[in-house]
Amino acid sequence: MKAPELLLPAGSLHRMRAAYNFGADAVYAGQPRYSLRARNNEFRLEQIAEGIAEAHQRGKKFFVTSNLIAHNDKLRTYLRDLQPVVELKPDALIMADAGLIMLVREQMEKGLWPEVPIHLSVQANTTNSAAVKFWQKQGVSRIILSRELSLDEVQAIRNDCPDIELEVFVHGALCIAYSGRCLLSGYFNRRDPNQGTCTNACRWEYKTQAATTDTDTGDAAPVATLDGFNFAQEDEEAASAFSTTGSGQRHPEANKVWLIEEAGRPGELMPIMEDEHGTYIMNSKDLRAVEHVGKLAAMGIDSLKIEGRTKSHYYVARTAQVYRRAIDDAVAGKPFNPELLLELEGLSNRGYTGGLMERRPAQDYQNYITGHSESHRSQFVGEVLQVREDGWAQVETKNRFAVGDRLEVIHPSGNRVVQLDAMRNQDGEAIDVAQGSPIKVWVPLAAPSEGALIARLIA
Secondary structure, three states: OOOOEEEEEOOOHHHHHHHHHOOOOEEEEEOOOOOOOOOOOOOOHHHHHHHHHHHHHHOOEEEEEEOOOOOHHHHHHHHHHHHHHHOOOOOEEEEOOHHHHHHHHHHHHOOOOOOOOEEEOHHHOOOOHHHHHHHHHOOOOEEEOOOOOOHHHHHHHHHHOOOOEEEEEEEEOOOOOOOOOOOHHHHHHOOOHHHOOOOOHHHOOEEEEEEEOOOOOOOOEEEEEOOOOOHHHHHHHHHHHOOEOOOOOEOHHHHOEEEEEEOOOOOOOEEEEOEOOEOOOOOEOEEEOHHHHHHHHHHOOOEEEEOOOOOOHHHHHHHHHHHHHHHHHHHOOOOOOOHHHHHHHOOOEOOEEOOOOOOOOHHHHEOOOOOOOEOOOEEEEEEEEEEOOOOEEEEEEOOOEEOOOEEEEEOOOOOEEEEOOOOEOOOOOEOOEEOOOOOEEEEEOOOOOOOOEEEEEOO
16 A cells, blocks of 8 residues: 655745654745745745745755635736746646646746646545546646545545545644635635635624514514523524425425524624524534544555644644554444544544544534534643753743643653653753743753654643
8 A cells, every 4th residue: 555645734834844844844934925824824926936945955845835716916916926936846746726727837837937746625626537637637746635535535636536636634733614604704804715815704793682573674683691501402492493395385384584693703793594504604513534544545645735834833733643543444444543633632623523524413413512623631841952961951831730740751752751840940950841832941851862753632
C-alpha cells in the first residue's frame, strides 16, 4: 500500500516548522488577499519565499493556496501579484476559480511563467467523476474532493479516475454549507467567506423564539421566548409532524415558524423554518476521520489534508503526529489504534463527527451545545525553548499550570507523561504556579525535550 501524503496547514513559518517536525510531508499556505485566510496569516511574499526554500531543503513540499472566487476588483491585480510567487516555484498552486485557472494556465503555456502544478481547491466542490475529468482536461493535476462525499463515493471516483491525483480532507472545521459557500457572514457583517473574511456566524450563540405568521402583513412575529429549548426533542417531533395526515393534507405542525436571536444583536428576530433535520443556522462539529485513514490509503488516495491555518502550532503538531501514526500503521498493515481518537480529544474542538464519510443521523453533524471550542482531555500549556545539561528546561508558558500537575511532553521522537514536582522562575526561585502567557519558567524535564510542546492532562 502506498502511503498517502500528509498535508498540514501553515498560517505562519513557526506552524510550518511544527508540521514538518511532527510528520507532515507537505504544507499549504497562501497570500491573505487571494486565499481564504485573510486573518492570522503571516504569509506575504517574503515568508512564502522562506517557506518554499526551507521546505525544499528538508525534502518536503510547499503548496500555495490561491483559492478565492475572485470579484473583478481582485481580477485586475491577480496576475501581477501571483507572478513573483510562481517564480519561487512552489510545489503546486491550490486554486478554485475557473477564470483564474484559465489565466494562470495561459501564462504558463505561453512560457511567461514556469510550469507549476495546479490543484483544484475543495472550494470548487467537486462531487463526481465527470467533474474530475473535466478539470483534468483543463490541466489540473490534483483534485481536492468535496467534503460532502461518502467513502463509497470517494471510492467510485477513484475507480473512474485512476490517472489523476485525489486529495481528501480528514480533519478540521466543517462549514454548515458546501465548503466556503455559506452566506451567513456576508449577510450579517458584509464579510464574504469566499474572500477569506468569514466571521463564523454559524458558531455564534442564538436564542430561539416561537413565532406566528397570523399578522396583518403575513410576516413572522414573536410569540414568546423559548426557555430551555431542546433541539433534539424538536427534531424528533418534527419527523412525525412533517408527515402528511390521513387525508393527504400536510400536518398543521408543518407550518410552524421559529424566530432566532443572535446574542450580539438583541431585538433582531429572524424567521427560520424547521424540518425533520432541525434548523440549518447551526454550528457544525469538527471533522475527525482518523479511523478512516486505512480505508482511504487502500483506495489509493494521494493526499490526506488537515484544515486549520488559523489554529495554533500545538494543533498543527498534534494532528500531524496522530495522522502520521495512522498512515504509518495503515501502510504497515496494522489495525487501527483507537488511542489515536483519544489523543485528538486533547485538542480544543467543538465535538467530533465523521462528517459525511459515513451516513449518520442529521443531529450527529451538529453541535447544539456550544459554538466555542472546548478542551476535553488536555490543555496546551507551554513550549520548551531550551534544556540545560542538568535536565532543567526553559518553558514559555501559554496557559496556567502548577506543581503537582501531570504533563504530557509532546516531541517528534515520542511523547511521555511526567509528574511536575518542582518549578522555578527566571531568577531561579522556587514557585508553585506558572500563571500563563507570556512568562518563562524552568521545570525539570530532561532530554529529549528541546522544541517539545507541553500539555497539562485535565481528564
